[in-house]
Amino acid sequence: MIKTVTVVGATGAVGRIIIRLLEERRFQAEKFRFLASKRSAGKTIEFRGEPHTIEELTHDAFAPDELVIASTPDDIAAEYLPHAIEAGSRVIDESGYWRMNPDVALVVPEINPQAALDAKGIIASPNCSTTQMVLALKPLHDAAKVTRVIVSTYQAVSGAGLQGTADLEEGSRAHLAGQAYTYEAFAFPIAFNAIPQIGSFKDDGYTSEELKMVRETRKILGDESLQINATCVRIPVANCHSETITVETERPVSPEEARELFSNFPGLEVMDDLSTDLYPMPATCTDRDGVYIGRIRRDISHPNGLSFWCVSDNLRKGAATNAVQIAELLSKSS
Template sequence: MNYNVAVVGCTGMVGRKFLEILAERHFPIAELYLFASARSAGKKLSFEGKEYTVEELKEDNIKNKKIDFALFSAGGDTSKSFAPIFANYGAVVIDNSSAWRMDPNVPLVVPEVNPEDIKKHKGIIANPNCSTIQAVVALKPLYDAYGIKRIVYSTYQAVSGAGMNGYNDLMEGYKGETPKKFPYAIAGNLLPHIDSFLEDGYTKEEIKMVNETRKILHDDNLKITATTVRVPVLNSHSESINVELSKDFDIKEVFELFKTSKGIILEDDVANLVYPMPLNSSGKDEVYVGRIRRDFSLDSGLNLWVVADNIRKGAALNAIQIAEYMISE
């Protein structure tokens, strides 16, 4: 059976990645509809050798189409306005913005972690934050095997997470150009600042990681803190994750756990300088885990280094995997 698919925000970085991955994975498409803002309407995009015209995102262009899946990457305000419209006309919306993530009536899903939550949807399913997705893929095997008391996230996030403008700031910054997206130069620099600051001194990105991890793992009592940092890397986010497990572990068993866990590639052979890096994970579907070692400063402590393509697994692929899971079920 084939399905009618809409891509909303099709001209952006994630929107184009949606199209690329749909083609790569031979998603069973009957009809494809492309939507974007009025200024992008009329543009032509190619998909599997056929040219498609981008339509303006408005209700009149939605209601006459029988859409099964609507993949959204058009920003929170757009999603708040249009996701319910698509859902009312019978589509399942899989949204990449932050608009619906913490809504108690909307499941927040990473297919390797909590696929059972998909069945609870009422027309809208939320895709987690890119940095949260790769983290929980790595943490889920540990959570199931040992339990988790506390998590300390330190992220090293690529400029692609800020869209094309972030990408351009890095490339143009090396030529001495003034940044347009970031408040300071990112070329040759680090910015301990992703999204806006809150009154308590945390950024929204940091609080997203805290709240989304709890929701996905169904554990509101989980102790979590985070520091998120933008780094001069084009693509793929890296994360240092320190975990306090609920019970002790054998480090060899932890290695075996990651070797056999779905969606994870273990890269940990320090004698031969093998460990996850952004360059190696970019363009790949999996989450890479390495630098696994006991944290001797506390009981049952563990350190991990986790790397994944933030535009691919951290956004477009995760959404498409949700749709694939729904089809398979």
């Protein structure tokens, strides 16, 4: 059994759900510690019905043999997590900072659990928009080798943290009242708008979020030949990312075969019945741990193409659930 679980970033949007999941899933450990920035240190949070004092995240905060689950901004992960490794802890990191480091395992437990078990250093959890897509791609890739992916995202504001959620709520309220509102998490109003930029602009006119979907997907599937084109868009949805995904495979995969492949793969759930207007939507998938797939159909523009619609709770499977699943994997093997 794990001796100590240490949640870093315990007061953030994802940290709060990690804590809820550790409760819900009855994660076994002798001790639980909760770390956050100086601002939150000293405050109390409830865990399993008992108050716990939040400790300050410092370089010396880590002891040997802890299992650290961290969800912080990139710069915090860059600075503090090496100290946890040095102290002899195992680290599961939600941030974007370490994922593409060749010494870091990038893990979705349903896809590459062994990478987590073999990891010597940090184990990274992928970007939310990557996780749900790569999980959907995996059974198709195994069955018929995916050669090309074209994805457009419809991303919720909760991906921008608690302030993102506050911005959508307060911005919507203000807009409906004809009042002004100053957004903090977004460069433009998100209420009743769509913003075709998530992250900063990088190479070739792509954003950092779009390139994460390319690079992280290749790393998790272990296939650098996979061609991926992503467009990431923020929309005024509180929680759950949606994606339109069109793939080309080496041999044609019929919608019937795809439905079968998705249905049989752990973590995926097919919600696809046109006769009853059944498909996943943010409103129906929030607070759920799976990745939900609908609108499965032949891509009528390509002989080996398949299109579908994929929704998942970006704070759950896109972040907290995936991290806690990695923790469970390590716990079982320890």
